[in-house]
Amino acid sequence: MSNIIEFTAPPLPHFIMSGLAALPPGGKHPSRKNIGAFDLLVVRKGTLFVGEEGKDYVISEGHALILRPDCHHYAYEGCPDESAHYWLHFQLLGDWKVINEYPVAGQRLIDHESKGFLSPDPFEVTPYSVFLPQFTKLVQPQKMFDTLHELDSLNQSTHMSSARLKQQALFQEIIMLLSASLEAKNNSPQSACAEKAAIYLKAHYREPFSASRLGEAINFHPVYIARCMHNVFGCSPSAYLLRFRIDQAKLLLLQTDWPVERIAEEVGFNQAAYFTSSFTRIEGLAPRKYRQRFSWNRG
Structure with missing residues (x-):
């Protein structure tokens, strides 16, 4: 299996530049070393033969390869026929690493046991991991081609902030398409x-x-459902439901002035006392205390 690039967001990856390259028979992708940016290659027609640090890839139509910024990559063979491929340089401004195996779903999730499905502070940005295949067959190749074409069409307008912003939005779609190819495979x-x-x-x-x-x-x-949820989410269906109800209650405590009894009923608890004890056990403080943390009383 190909390596996987894992990065933490935010910040989101940043688009630098892109283009469409055509190669004649015998043409090769340039050899470079430590270029300082990721290089995404998406083959639209023909075949590329590219290696990186001793590992060789055959990139045919509908396949994508991400070349790392800290490695030596090279063409180990010329194209047998005419080829065309999109190239795209991007940068990860946050933490990233290369792993050999796609984590199981439960390992891809934040530790819900300690933090709940929401952060203890509802307005705090919670980091998450994104996984990209270094080499993959695209699940939606035509959509990838269309998105790259639209992105490239804006290259003549990059003096305008609106065009640069649109390019960044299109690049996020490309990241999602790459991630979807990995998820579909695993x-x-x-x-x-x-x-x-x-x-x-x-x-x-x-x-x-x-x-x-x-x-x-x-x-x-x-x-079987209980076994699957335990393996994927680390809890039973009833425990998953309880945590979700608590998170809905946290939102209502902040967004409404409803009494605790009504909120308990709104999120599926038959007894307010059971709601309060469950909330306190999971969040570490009672519902009223939780609401008071974010209240401002005019003096």
């Missing part, structure tokens, strides 16, 4: 089951929990 049946269960629980969080109703809704046995 999405296991257990992950798919757990994701379906999570979507159902979030849509029906106000309703009483029923393992059998959940199983019927997503067409999996409740025991």
Whole structure:
């Protein structure tokens, strides 16, 4: 399996420049060393033969390769036929690293046990990891080609801030397309089951929990669902639902003046006392105390 580039956002990756290169038969991608920026190659036609630090890649139509900024890359063979490829330079301004294996879903998530699904401070920016395949067959190659073409069409207007901003937005779409190719390749049946269960629980969080109703809704046995959610999210369906309800309650505590009893009912708790004890156990303070942290009383 190809290496995976993992980076932490924010900050988001930053687009530098791009273009479309055509090569005749025998043409080669230039050899360079430590250029200081990532180089994305997306082949639209033909084949490129590019190596990096002793590892050789055959990049055919609909495939993409990311060359690292800290390595030596080179062409080890000329194109057999006419070829055309998009190139794009970008920079990661935050932390990044190269890993050999795509983490399981549970390892890609923030530690919900200690922080909940939301940050303790609802206005704090919570970092997250993004994973990009260094070499991949694109899941949506035509959409990638169209996005790169639109991005390149703005190169003549980069003296305008609006064009630069549009290029950055298009580049984020390219990052998402690359990430989607990696996820599609590594999405296991257990992950798919757990994701379906999570979507159902979030849509029906106000309703009483029923393992059998959940199983019927997503067409999996409740025991299998519980196993999948534990492997992916590190908790049972009921625990996942409880944490989601608490996070919805946190939003209502900040956005409304409703009494705690009404909020408990709104997020699916039958008893306000159970809501308060659950909230206190997970957040470390009672609902009223949580609200007071963000209240301003006019004196």
